[in-house]
Amino acid sequence: MSNPCSSVVPPDTPLEVLADVLKKAEALITGNDEVKILLKKAIQIASGLDEYLEKTTTQPSPALQELWTRTRSERWHENYEKGITLFDLPVTCITGHVEGQVLRFFARMAKAQRVLEIGMFTGYGALSLAEGLPLDGTVVACEIEPYLEKFARLSFDKSPHGKKIKVEVGGAQETINQLANERQQYDLIFIDADKTGYLEYYKTIIDRKLLAPGGTLVVDNVLFKGQVYGSEEDMNENGKALKEFNQFVASDPRTEQVLLPVRDGMLLIQHADSAEEVEKVETKDDVYSGLNGKSVMQRLRLDGKTALVTGAGQGIGRAFAHALGEAGAQVAVVDIDTLRADRVRRELISKGIKAISIQADITNKEDVDRMVDQVISEWGALHIACNNAGVNLNSASKDTTLEEWDRTMNVNLRGVFLCCQAEGRAMMKQGYGKIINTASMSSLIVPHPQKQLSYNTSKAGVVKLTQTLGTEWIDRGVRVNAISPGIVDTPLIHNEALKPLSELWLKDIPAGRFAEVTDLQGAIVFLASEASDYMTGHNLAIEGGQSLW
Structure with a gap:
């Protein structure tokens, strides 16, 4: 048995097969220079396209390149003979550079969240798909x-996108049956497995609704070296199976398809629009078609938006910065501590999010004006501003010093006012903006038994400030809202000295636990997005029900 990893790789795509046939014909021609010239030109065209595609397509990421190199150098035939692998795997099974970039583009263009890949091999296709997904996307x-x-996971772990991939080991048909039993659906499904199984995979996917409405099924190798449209005597078992598959899909009224001659052929399949059913729809309004043609999920996206978050160097502000970035915004990380701000900036950049860090003291008007000017200078606009920086100094009312009162008011109220004013001016010039101020559950109730007069008062002031600006600026396109978190789980809460207080606080929370910063992320994205355009002056409490008791 030959070694599939030998330096001589047999022709794989239709053009490679054609070029191989032409070269053999050229070798047989003698004495006819004109025919030789024509054959040479035909060989040049047939053998040059695949190589040209490789050169002109965006080069793979370092992780994909490393995976390609490992796959090509692995001794697959020896692994099979030693019993390490179950099958004598040919290295040509790997999804190539061009196909990988096509898959990445498909995932991105489809704005896919959930992807199913049937037939992984060494993971090149899976990682390519993962690179095209948002940070919270998933590839099964x-x-x-x-x-x-195990082989693929070594490369997945070297990529920031590898954590999106979950590998299900086992027979593909059994796995997709189980996924269908669980009523799973996928925005994009890619088939590149055993060719004789394609038809059953397709039937299961369509019959059992694994492909989500509006989703795309991508099937690789459907031209199979040109056998599917060649002569019957040249077809092997795989060629016959793929010809039958292509014919079945072409005649299935439930789907629409287009075959792309990318390398060895990619078939794109979607659910067919039923003209008869569309005609039955009487009302085609914004609810049916989506506001401005956007679905609700699309309206929650922040692509192309610019955001700033104050107090973003830690805690709630850091969570806000990550959430806005994951939703598509570019984020300015603002904090009085330069090192903290820069650390979060690096975190965002490592996830593929555009970010800058800005040092600013929000109690200082010059700093606040500079902060807004820097964001606009860097990115041309300011669409979203989260005024989150704050302090909490506790003391009994009779013991509250003027210094404590002034410090709390300066940061929590004066600072928010200065930020809102500078941000609002910029946003009113552009006719649109979202300002979200961090208030507190303390704006709704008097938390106990701790005593925090200045903090409670400052946060109540933030809410009234938010309500006032929200009504005053909405006709200028600027919405101002607030988020009031409950008690957030931080290392401080688990301090032994605070344990008695923590136990009392938990008794006051119907949810039975403290908030996590991640509990606040969905709210900040909603208030920052166009999905909340009709909201202004609202104080959104996220406190596990504590303000109700």
Whole structure:
């Protein structure tokens, strides 16, 4: 048995097969210079396209390049003979550079969140798909060979996108049946597995609704070296299976399809629009079509938006910065502590989010004006501002010093006012903006048994400030809202000295636990997005029900 990793790789795509045939014909021609010239030109065209595609397509990421190199150098035939792998895997099974970039583009263009891959091999396709997904996207990859999960994971772990990939080891048909039983649906499904199984995979996907409405099914290798449209005598078992598959899909009224001659052929399949059903729809308004043609989920996206978050160097502000970035915004991380701000900036950049860090004291008007000017200078606009920086100094009312009162009011109220004023001026010039101020559950109730007069009063002031600006500026396109978190779980709460207080606080929370900073992220994205355009002056409490008792 030949070694599939030998330096001589057999022709794989239709053009490679054609070029190979032409070269053999050229070798047989003698004495006819004109025919030789024509053959040479035909060989040049047939053999040059695949190579040209490789050169002109965006080069793969370092993680994909490393995976490609490992796959090409792995001794697959020896692994099979030693019993390390279950099958004698040909290296040509790897999804190539061009196909990988096509898959990445498909995932991005479809704005896919959930992807199913049937047939993973060494994971090149899975990682390419993952690179095209948002940070919270998921790729479920089906692979029958246990060794390949370990092989691929080594490269997945070197990529920031690898954590999006979950490998299901086992027979592909059994896996997709189980996924269908769980009523799972996928925005994008990619099939690149055993060719004789394609038809059953397709039937399961369509019959059992694994492909989400509006989703795309991508099937690789459907031209199979040109066999599917060649002569019957040239077809092997795989060629016959793929010809039958292509014919079945073409005649299925439930789907629409287009076949792209990318390398060895990619078939794109979607659910067919039923003209008869569309005609039955009487009302095609914004609810049906989506406001401005956007679905609700699209309206929650922040792509192309610029945001700033004060107090973003830690805690709630850091969580806000990550949430806005994950939703598509570019984020200015603002904090009085330069090192903290820069650390969060680096975190965002490591996730593919555009970010800058700005040092600013929000109690200082010059700093606040500079902060807003810097964001606009860097990115041309300011669409979203989260005024989150604050302090909490506790003391009994009779013991509250003027210094404590002034310090709390300066940061929590004066600072928010200065930020809102500078941000609002910039946003009114552009006719649109979202300002979200961090208030507190203390604006709604008097938390106990701790005593915090200045803090409670400052946060109540933030809410009234928010309500006033929210009504005053809405006709200028600027919405101003507030978020009032409950008690957030931080290391401070677990301090032994605070344990008696923590136990009392928990008794006052119907949810039975403290808030996590991640509990606040969905709210900040909603208030920052166009999905909340009709909201202004609202104080959104996220406190596990504590303000109700």
